[in-house]
Amino acid sequence: MPSVDEVKSSWADEVEEVEGGNLPPPIEKSDGNSKTITEYSLNDDGKKVKIVSHYRIEKHRVARTIAERKTWKKYGLSKNDKPGPNPATTITAEDVFMHFLSNKEEEQNEQEELKKKLMDAQKGQVKCRLCKEDHWTKQCPYKDKLEPLRSSLLGDEKVEDDAQQAGGTPGVDKAKMAGGTQGKYVPPSMRDGGSKKGESMMSSRGRDETATVRVTNLSENTREQDLQDLFRPFGDISRIFLAKDKNTGQSKGFAFINFKKREDAAKAIQILNGYGYDHLILSVEWAKPSGTQ
Amino acid sequence: MKPIMLQGHERSITQIKFNREGDLLFSASKDPKPNVWYSINGERLGSYDGHSGTVWCIDVKWDSSLFISGSADQTMRIWDVETGTSNTTLEMKTSVRGVSFSYSGTMIAYTTDKMMGHNSELNIIDVREPNNVDSTPIMKTQVTPTYTKALSVLWGPLDEYVVTGHEDGSIIKWDMRTGKEIQVGQEHSKQIKDMQLSHDGMMLITASKDTTARLWDISNLEAMKMYKTDRPVNSAAISPLVDTYPHVVMGGGQEAMDVTTTSSRIGKFDARFFHLVFEEEFARVKGHFGPINSICFHPNGRGYASGGEDGYVRVHVFDDAYYQFKFDF
Numbered sequence: 001m002p003s004v005d006e007v008k009s010s011w012a013d014e015v016e017e018v019e020g021g022n023l024p025p026p027i028e029k030s031d032g033n034s035k036t037i038t039e040y041s042l043n044d045d046g047k048k049v050k051i052v053s054h055y056r057i058e059k060h061r062v063a064r065t066i067a068e069r070k071t072w073k074k075y076g077l078s079k080n081d082k083p084g085p086n087p088a089t090t091i092t093a094e095d096v097f098m099h100f101l102s103n104k105e106e107e108q109n110e111q112e113e114l115k116k117k118l119m120d121a122q123k124g125q126v127k128c129r130l131c132k133e134d135h136w137t138k139q140c141p142y143k144d145k146l147e148p149l150r151s152s153l154l155g156d157e158k159v160e161d162d163a164q165q166a167g168g169t170p171g172v173d174k175a176k177m178a179g180g181t182q183g184k185y186v187p188p189s190m191r192d193g194g195s196k197k198g199e200s201m202m203s204s205r206g207r208d209e210t211a212t213v214r215v216t217n218l219s220e221n222t223r224e225q226d227l228q229d230l231f232r233p234f235g236d237i238s239r240i241f242l243a244k245d246k247n248t249g250q251s252k253g254f255a256f257i258n259f260k261k262r263e264d265a266a267k268a269i270q271i272l273n274g275y276g277y278d279h280l281i282l283s284v285e286w287a288k289p290s291g292t293q
Numbered sequence: 294m295k296p297i298m299l300q301g302h303e304r305s306i307t308q309i310k311f312n313r314e315g316d317l318l319f320s321a322s323k324d325p326k327p328n329v330w331y332s333i334n335g336e337r338l339g340s341y342d343g344h345s346g347t348v349w350c351i352d353v354k355w356d357s358s359l360f361i362s363g364s365a366d367q368t369m370r371i372w373d374v375e376t377g378t379s380n381t382t383l384e385m386k387t388s389v390r391g392v393s394f395s396y397s398g399t400m401i402a403y404t405t406d407k408m409m410g411h412n413s414e415l416n417i418i419d420v421r422e423p424n425n426v427d428s429t430p431i432m433k434t435q436v437t438p439t440y441t442k443a444l445s446v447l448w449g450p451l452d453e454y455v456v457t458g459h460e461d462g463s464i465i466k467w468d469m470r471t472g473k474e475i476q477v478g479q480e481h482s483k484q485i486k487d488m489q490l491s492h493d494g495m496m497l498i499t500a501s502k503d504t505t506a507r508l509w510d511i512s513n514l515e516a517m518k519m520y521k522t523d524r525p526v527n528s529a530a531i532s533p534l535v536d537t538y539p540h541v542v543m544g545g546g547q548e549a550m551d552v553t554t555t556s557s558r559i560g561k562f563d564a565r566f567f568h569l570v571f572e573e574e575f576a577r578v579k580g581h582f583g584p585i586n587s588i589c590f591h592p593n594g595r596g597y598a599s600g601g602e603d604g605y606v607r608v609h610v611f612d613d614a615y616y617q618f619k620f621d622f
Contacts, residue, residue, distance in 0.1 A: 063314065069375075072375050090330075093296045094295075095295050098576045
């Protein structure tokens with residue numbers, strides 16, 4: 001190993017050596033298809049610098065004219081260059097990637113999202129009295145079938161309607177009304193499950209969790225309303241829990257969404273897992289039962 | 294892709310060009326020394342020392358024996374590629390803006406600038422004897438004041454006519470025998486910055502300051518396609534593998550003079566790949582710090598090189614992603 005000779009007994013000797021301008025000769029090592037050249041030189045401060053250059057040797061089969069041109073002597077500004085690329089003029093740049101655009105998809109997605117948003121916005125405003133869908137009652141496709149039914153059940157309907165209007169957004173107030181559908185306030189203890197004591201608590205909780213999804217990698221600025229907008233299209237939501245910092249009120253980056261139906265939750269997971277939201281990629285999965293966490 | 298950066302110029306690149314086989318890459322810049330590089334590893338073969346002004350345009354003969362450069366020092370030089378020495382210097386009255394070897398390499402067409410009371414001209418000279426060139430043109434046409442000045446020039450198929458690109462955005466086909474114009478193609482609204490032929494020489498792509506590039510049928514100057522961007526296009530090239538990869542690459546960016554006065558929006562200096570037929574952009578490659586002034590495909594279609602206002606030439610070799618990409622109809 002030639003490098004053994006270069007090891008100096010003390011740093012003082014080494015300085016002397018450098019001042020004397022005695023630099024080790026360049027070492028060239030090559031094995032098969034790679035070559036390593038170790039050179040020593042003095043930099044502007046008079047310090048010895050070791051330069052290690054790695055080359056990959058490639059063999060190409062080319063036309064004779066090209067091979068001939070490869071043997072030409074260098075001239076002009078490169079007259080004194082050694083064979084091979086001169087690091088002063090030829091630099092291997094950083095990796096760049098071809099950034100493929102899928103304009104069409106993006107545009108379509110955007111349009112669809114816009115549409116969805118518009119639909120969502122309309123949902124709260126217009127509601128059919130017959131089938132509860134978001135269109136005017138007059139335009140209801142089930143008008144003929146449902147109209148007579150409705151008139152016969154008018155009493156019940158009214159109550160329900162009132163109940164719906166009492167709350168803010170339909171998704172949330174439905175959740176509130178889960179206990180009972182009367183217009184009056186009913187204390188929890190008097191509601192359907194109230195008399196069943198602890199057992200009912202457990203079961204209701206258990207049922208909830210089967211349709212709960214956990215969303216992680218949310219951005220700090222996410223608010224409940226955003227989640228509502230995001231998850232509402234998949235089905236009725238009974239509860240949204242967004243973990244927030246107590247002091248700042250900013251999101252901690254995860255949330256739980258309780259859907260009413262397990263299918264809706266499954267749909268949400270399927271579609272929104274990996275969905276890019278507010279520059280982050282959402283991860284949506286089934287929430288683990290709270291006991292195991 | 295790991296591009297090779299060629300740093301041989303002190304000023305912004307004006308034109309780059311591969312030779313026919315693609316093993317050599319020539320570059321010219323606003324400094325007076327054009328360079329030639331081995332495209333495979335970016336090694337500099339040499340520089341052509343002799344000009345004393347901006348080198349606006351370059352071309353290389355099909356057999357890579359001769360290299361011509363037109364400069365703002367009002368000369369055009371013919372060089373020996375192997376030794377880097379100049380055989381011939383032709384004195385002009387104004388700077389030379391476009392040069393082009395004919396397909397057979399026996400003639401050179403060049404255009405001169407309109408300057409100091411001199412008109413822009415299109416000339417053709419005979420270079421069958423490169424060491425003893427007769428500087429009196431075999432065809433001479435005054436372009437101005439009938440038309441605006443011609444900035445780039447290309448030969449049509451079979452060396453029957455030449456096509457020039459003009460300051461007002463028109464392209465004109467000239468009969469090489471009579472020196473009369475055959476046809477005028479007026480589609481661009483601003484200056485033509487660059488013209489390049491397709492591999493088979495039947496199509497022509499023009500890059501214009503009016504933010505578009507257009508594809509022309511060279512036989513009848515029919516504007517076939519238009520590629521729209523949001524910035525002046527300085528250069529455009531057609532892939533030589535046009536049958537399997539019908540792609541067009543375009544380089545541009547804000548005008549150099551505007552770069553410092555407008556907000557520096559990122560991503561305006563990238564090379565943009567368009568589908569030749571559907572005129573839709575499908576990919577971008579970043580890298581330059583200034584507008585791209587000249588861009589061309591490697592003749593084997595497996596890479597491209599770009600030269601920018603930043604003075605660098607970047608040589609790219611496509612990786613698999615490029616070949617695997619399927620255009621979404």
